[in-house]
Amino acid sequence: MLSHKKRPAEVHCDQWVLVAPESVTDLPGKTENGPVFTRLHNPCTGEAALYLFDTNAQQLFEVKAFHEDYHSWFIDQTVQHDGRLLLVTPMDPLFMVLYYLIKAEKEQGKFQPLDQIVIDADFPSCSMLLQCAKLKSFLHHVTDEKEIGNKKFYKYNxxxxxxxxxxxxxxxxxxxxxxxxxxxxxxxxxxxxxxxxxxxxxxxxxxxxxxxxxxxxxxxxxxxxxxxxLKLPELSTSLPEPPLKKRKASDGPVEAEEDYTKFNSIDLKTKKVRDRAPLLLSRC
Structure with missing residues (x-):
């Protein structure tokens, strides 16, 4: 009787392959913090998902996984059984802050300082969003603002x-x-x-x-x-299924199951290709 082996992804790995812009790993001469993996709310589902901040948290990146069953990586002289490819792409941090603005509007409904809005006991790293470049200059797109005594207060609009x-x-x-x-x-x-x-x-x-x-x-x-x-009319009938020539692989936000944060304090082994860098994340 034939038995089907389960996908080896169940085994926790100490390394992953990740594709990211070079800016993620190009550290300037003077820097306080390097790239940081962290867990934050997915602004759509509210569930925990993995994100990446670059040097000094100037830019936020979302991390998605592209995978197919029974794929592996050959890395040097070893076989990486987890064949997922992690993709890192820039993300507008205002989407993340918007999640907290809406939450504060429902719970408080009043003007508050931003650091009292973007606060989360379950995801304390959310405060790093406030360090993203130009974030505060774009808040007027989604909020009403008041300034009292040189301090700004915000409310979702x-x-x-x-x-x-x-x-x-x-x-x-x-x-x-x-x-x-x-x-x-x-x-x-x-x-x-x-x-x-x-x-x-x-x-x-x-x-x-x-x-x-x-x-x-x-x-x-x-x-x-x-x-x-947008005045989009509701779809009155269900659409037919797309052709079967679609890709089989799935890509989606990386749910916070694996402990990628352990790489925050180590060096990233990097092999650069053009303007993006496939990174081998491994424990040294």
């Missing part, structure tokens, strides 16, 4: 937020068109397939696709409000 998200959707639509990404009605928002567009593709398809992408970074309730703001 839903109307401003929807206008800001509308601009994000417009930017995404432009990028989709430039990249010639297929956004037809048979394509789901989690799948990118480049190629010629069908004749049935409408502007609404681009907007709906972009809305789906942006919705991965905002709470469900706000996503529904954004759809109404």
């Amino acid at each position: 839903k109307e401003k937020t929807l206008k800001w998200l509308n601009k994000k959707v417009d930017q995404t639509v432009r990028a989709l068109k430039i990249g010639n990404v297929n956004v037809g009605p048979r394509v789901q928002s989690t799948t990118f397939i480049s190629g010629g567009q069908g004749s049935d593709v409408k502007e609404e398809d681009y907007i709906r696709y972009a809305h789906g992408l942006i919705s991965e970074y905002i709470p469900k309730e706000l996503s529904e409000d954004l759809a109404k703001y």
